[in-house]
Amino acid sequence: MIEELFPNVDVDALWTATWETIYMTGVAALASLVFGLILGVLLFMTAKGNAWQNKVLYTIIGAYVNIFRSIPFLILIILLIPLTSVVIGTIRGPSAALPALIIGSAPFYARLVEIALREVDKGVIEAAQSMGASNISIIVKVLIPESMPALLSGITVTAVTLVGYTAMAGAIGAGGLGTLALQQGFQRTNPDVTLVATIVVLIIVFIIQWIGDLLTRITDKR
Numbered sequence: 608m609i610e611e612l613f614p615n616v617d618v619d620a621l622w623t624a625t626w627e628t629i630y631m632t633g634v635a636a637l638a639s640l641v642f643g644l645i646l647g648v649l650l651f652m653t654a655k656g657n658a659w660q661n662k663v664l665y666t667i668i669g670a671y672v673n674i675f676r677s678i679p680f681l682i683l684i685i686l687l688i689p690l691t692s693v694v695i696g697t698i699r700g701p702s703a704a705l706p707a708l709i710i711g712s713a714p715f716y717a718r719l720v721e722i723a724l725r726e727v728d729k730g731v732i733e734a735a736q737s738m739g740a741s742n743i744s745i746i747v748k749v750l751i752p753e754s755m756p757a758l759l760s761g762i763t764v765t766a767v768t769l770v771g772y773t774a775m776a777g778a779i780g781a782g783g784l785g786t787l788a789l790q791q792g793f794q795r796t797n798p799d800v801t802l803v804a805t806i807v808v809l810i811i812v813f814i815i816q817w818i819g820d821l822l823t824r825i826t827d828k829r
Contacts, residue, residue, distance in 0.1 A: 615797040620787060625807055627701045628783035631773045632811070635708035636766040642713040643765070644758070646672060647720020648746055654721075658742045672714040680772050683711050684779060704781035708772055712765050719761030723754040756827040763819025767812050774808060784808050 649668055652659040675683070684707040691698050691706045727750055735749045751758065777785020784804045792801030 613799040613803050615791075615795075615799050616803050617791070620791065621803065621807070624782065624784045624787040624804070625811075628770065628773050628785075628808070628811065631701050631704050631708060631776070631781070631783055632766060632769045632815075634705055635712060635769050635772075636762065638705075638709045639712040639716045639765055639769070640762050642709065643716030643762075644720055644751075646713065646717035647724065648750070650717060650721040651724040651750075652742070652746070658745070672717050674714075675710055676714040676718065678711070680707070680711050681775050681778065683707050684776060684781075699780045699782075701782045704773065704776040704783075707776065708769060711772060712769055715768065716761055716765040719764065720754075720758060723757035723761060724750050726757060727753045756823045759819060759823045759826060763816060763823070766815045766819070770808060770812050770815070 646668060649659075650665065650672065651657060653661040653665040653668070655662070655665075678686070684704070687707045687710065688698050691703050694706055695703045697703050731749055731753060732745060735745050740748070773781070773783045774785035774788070777783050777787070777789055780786060784807055788801045788804035791797060792799075792804060
């Protein structure tokens with residue numbers, strides 16, 4: 608059926624590219640969730656008026672977050688080629704895109720985490736402090752649970768953004784649907800390949816958004 612509607616589409620290549628995109632998005636999203644959560648909590652806790660108030664540390668973390676979430680992703684990939692070569696051992700393929708994907712998206716999610724934590728009712732935090740809860744306990748048992756819907760919504764937005772990043776990474780041979788659309792679609796003048804790759808990207812985005820919205824509704828206690 609696909610061969611008849613889209614004669615230039617190689618189904619095996621399409622499946623391979625799809626799984627490469629899912630792999631890059633999944634690994635980078637998971638890493639961004641961990642590192643972004645840590646950075647976001649540190650940003651919140653070291654801000655003025657909070658338990659770990661530290662202007663110097665807050666400024667350093669804030670500068671890192673602002674710089675790396677502001678650099679255009681394609682430029683970031685190029686800048687990180689030396690690091691990627693050392694860490695991964697190659698600058699081509701899905702795994703080679705991971706350093707840039709993680710370094711680019713973790714700061715983005717960190718800022719969303721900070722915003723989510725700011726929305727937590729101060730009264731709940733003060734109540735936990737009055738009961739003698741440690742700062743770590745407050746983070747784990749109060750801040751994160753209370754802001755869970757916003758945190759899940761934030762990682763959903765980050766994952767959707769990562770799908771777009773993987774397509775841009777395809778421009779330098781990272782694999783995935785971006786590489787398929789560029790090399791077999793655009794460069795070989797096969798618009799049907801580009802169209803199918805775009806449709807699959809949209810399907811992946813819709814699935815991520817649906818799962819994220821579902822989890823956000825489940826955890827929202829309001």
